[in-house]
Amino acid sequence: MLSCQTTRSKLVGSREALENFQFVTINGRVEFEDVGRVSLIAYYYSKAVKAGVNLALRGVSLNEAVKELYKVIPYASYAETAYKQALALVENGGRKVEIKRRWVACRGNKSDEGNRGIKFHVLEDHVEVRVRDPWSGEWVHGRAYFGKEYLPLLRELEDLAKRREEGYGAVISFKGRPTIHLQVPLWLYLKHLSSPKPAGYGLIAGLDLNSDRLNVVAINKDGEIAAFKTWWYSEAVSHGFPEERAKALRLNAMSRALAFLARIGVDYVTFEDLFLVKGRRFTGSRSANRKITRFAKRQMLTHGVIKALRLGFNVILVDPKATTNSEDHNRVMREKGFDRHTASAYLIALKGLGTINDVK
Structure with missing residues (x-):
């Protein structure tokens, strides 16, 4: 059994469990200046995950899979994230995995100032969001709205990301209204919301x-x-x-x-x-x-x-x-x-x- 201290509380469990409690996902409604463009990115990202499932079932390595998926969505961070999600889907669902929804995700990375493909900036009452277009390299801008209680947390996470001390995963989903899902470090989440x-x-x-x-x-x-x-x-x-x-x-x-x-x-x-x-x-x-x-x-x-x-x-x-x-x-x-x-x-x-x- 392993344990980790989270502010005043302690979490004790297996290594597998603690790995699943490194981050907490918080959600916000997002309005894009060009929602059609982000929807198109999500369409091709979902296609990449679907293609990644077939590669995962064949046991293709991460490096080789990223090269293949780059042909579907030409941005390495998206392609890598898509294959890792495909691997997780195969592990949880076996050979019967169906991809029905559109979404785009990008893994977190400290060295990329938090995240390479999806970034945020906290303002007074909302959060600016930027999504990288994999074909042009340009950013698609949007405004995200989280609960006010999350803004101090996100300000600190933004500061930590700029100093390359923390990364954050991010997902844009299209079930109903566009929604942004940010993976916040558990210790930071509990610091602000306990x-x-x-x-x-x-x-x-x-x-x-x-x-x-x-x-x-x-x-x-x-x-x-x-x-x-x-x-x-x-x-x-x-x-x-x-x-x-x-x-x-x-x-x-x-x-x-x-x-x-x-x-x-x-x-x-x-x-x-x-x-x-x-x-x-x-x-x-x-x-x-x-x-x-x-x-x-x-x-x-x-x-x-x-x-x-x-x-x-x-x-x-x-x-x-x-x-x-x-x-x-x-x-x-x-x-x-x-x-x-x-x-x-x-x-x-x-x-x-x-x-x-x-x-x-």
Whole structure:
């Protein structure tokens, strides 16, 4: 297990997990002077990702892939980013990867003053955005609007980027209105947006994330149960229920659960380390498989981890092995009278306690 200090809170987890929590994405609506031109760049960038998927399935090296994708979108930073996204899509989705949307992305780099292809500059009430045209080399200008609370954060990030101390990834997407997504370093995000809670009583909570409910169990340092509770959002798995609405219900449940844990004196929040799980585990039930497919569990985990850190909790990510379908799991259900999801939350909390004792 590795750990990193994020302002006053600590995040403990596997190397794979910590690599996924280096940055936080913030979003802003953007208006371009020539939106058609940016849309065209996004069209060819998406084509490059689609071509990159085929190269990734063949195991083509990064250098060779960039040369091929440069023929589609003639800017090395775009081509490299497109192939890295293609590799990630293949890793997560296997051979059945579909590219339906338009977007353009460019990786962050300290030596490029933050980012080579998409740049920003903070003004009084908005953010200037520039996107590099890969054919002419000219910049396409726009105005982005973030919440006011993000502007001090972005000013500091801009300053760090100019001094070549931090980089930031950037994406322009076209789902509805054009939107800019900036990847902000986690430590900087928490520095500006945290609201640390008062010290609690040293309690450790385990959270079990599910498609229709969120189960929480809090224990003390002796492993004794202090509290347990379930937040339901059963309608989220109903056939035809809007995906965005389901997401909102789940994230709202997470916020309410964390507020509850702060009130009862929890200091450590424990989740399963889903970055150690390579694929989804499907069942023999068609309806259950539909729930698994629709449920973005890693997305909910990411939201929960960031929210918990913002609220001043220490966060622990534990190996999910044996938290379900194990002898220990069956024993907990028998002895405690818990349902299988509450039993999982209890075992996750116990693993969190074990991690705390190991770190000490």
